[in-house]
Amino acid sequence: MYFYQNYQQIINMKFRIICGLLFGGIMAILFGCAKKDTIDLKLKLKAGEVERVYAATVVKGGSMEFQSIVEMRFTTEAIKPDRNVIDVKVVRMSSSSDAFGEKESYDSNKDVNEMTQEERSTHQEFQQVLNQSFLVAVNNKGKVVEPFRSKNGDRRRLTEQIIDISNIYIPFPEEPVGVGSEWEAEREESLTKIKTVSTYKITEINDKQIVVSIASKIKGMKGFVDNEAKGQYVLDRKTCKMITGDFSMSLEDKRKVFFKFRSVPD
Numbered sequence: 001m002y003f004y005q006n007y008q009q010i011i012n013m014k015f016r017i018i019c020g021l022l023f024g025g026i027m028a029i030l031f032g033c034a035k036k037d038t039i040d041l042k043l044k045l046k047a048g049e050v051e052r053v054y055a056a057t058v059v060k061g062g063s064m065e066f067q068s069i070v071e072m073r074f075t076t077e078a079i080k081p082d083r084n085v086i087d088v089k090v091v092r093m094s095s096s097s098d099a100f101g102e103k104e105s106y107d108s109n110k111d112v113n114e115m116t117q118e119e120r121s122t123h124q125e126f127q128q129v130l131n132q133s134f135l136v137a138v139n140n141k142g143k144v145v146e147p148f149r150s151k152n153g154d155r156r157r158l159t160e161q162i163i164d165i166s167n168i169y170i171p172f173p174e175e176p177v178g179v180g181s182e183w184e185a186e187r188e189e190s191l192t193k194i195k196t197v198s199t200y201k202i203t204e205i206n207d208k209q210i211v212v213s214i215a216s217k218i219k220g221m222k223g224f225v226d227n228e229a230k231g232q233y234v235l236d237r238k239t240c241k242m243i244t245g246d247f248s249m250s251l252e253d254k255r256k257v258f259f260k261f262r263s264v265p266d
Contacts, residue, residue: 037179037205041172042140044239045076045084050266051241053168061255068095070162073266083137083145088163090129129162142169142240167261168242170200170212170233177202195219203232210235214247229259 051074059066071092078085096105106122108130115123123130137146144165166187173183182201188194197217204211216229231247245261 038176039178039205039210039237040176041142041210041235041240043084043138043142043169043172043241044140045079045086045241047076047079050075051263052266054260054262055163055167056258056260058258058260059251059255060258061251062253064097064099064255066095066097066099069093072163074168074263077135083139085135085137087133087135088148088165089131089133090162091131093126093130093162136165138165138169141172141174142166143171144169167245167259168263170214170242170245172240179203179205205237208237209243210237210240216247218249231259 053072053074055070055072057066057068069092070090073089073091075087075089076084077087092108094105094107094109097103104118106119108123108126110119112120112123132150134148134150135146136144136148139145148163148165166185171185173181177183179202182199184197184199186195186197188196195218197219199215201213202210203213212233212235214229214231214233218227218229229247229249231245233245234243235241236243242261242263244263246259248256248258250256
């Protein structure tokens with residue numbers, strides 16, 4: 001009996017040691033994988049590189065449909081220690097709407113002589129932006145350090161209404177992140193005073209891409225049911241530049257607005 005008890009104690013001890021070693025090995029593997037998959041999100045731009053960026057807004061539902069597309073050319077003009085200076089040129093703007101059976105459209109590429117009076121009026125308003133070059137500066141963490149301005153230094157608020165640069169370069173956290181990491185960023189539109197608080201979360205990291213979910217709460221804008229936009233961004237892993245961005249938000253009368261962004265080398 002005494003021998004049997006000692007034998008059982010030895011077996012139990014060996015079992016605990018083996019389990020401990022296995023658990024320690026598993027934890028080491030998991031820790032190693034987690035450490036390997038963390039990444040310091042930083043923009044890696046190159047002077048002279050050019051990107052073609054498309055920003056689309058689509059409203060669907062009810063008795064109204066609307067779509068607008070802004071096509072831009074982003075040129076990295078200068079790389080400095082504290083900022084990246086980007087030359088942004090709006091090369092095309094188009095829109096179409098169908099409200100209660102009444103259809104309207106606009107395309108900046110259309111011959112002016114073939115435009116309706118309303119199209120010409122819209123075209124005239126956009127001349128301050130169309131085919132004009134504006135500078136904006138963001139740091140390596142995607143934060144705007146200098147808002148839109150013309151090359152002579154004038155502030156361009158109309159450009160900010162057409163292009164929200166934070167939708168192209170999302171703000172990154174200061175510390176390295178991995179799958180499951182979250183961070184917040186707050187922004188207030190200077191003219192409308194609309195405040196947006198966005199929560200970003202890493203949902204996937206692979207050899208080529210980083211997938212980031214976004215949930216943005218909007219304050220101060222009438223007509224929104226839940227005041228929250230949800231979606232995701234896909235970033236290039238090497239450069240942390242946006243490849244695609246898609247998110248949506250509910251409106252009144254069961255309508256929904258979709259925001260889509262695409263960036264491709266020009």
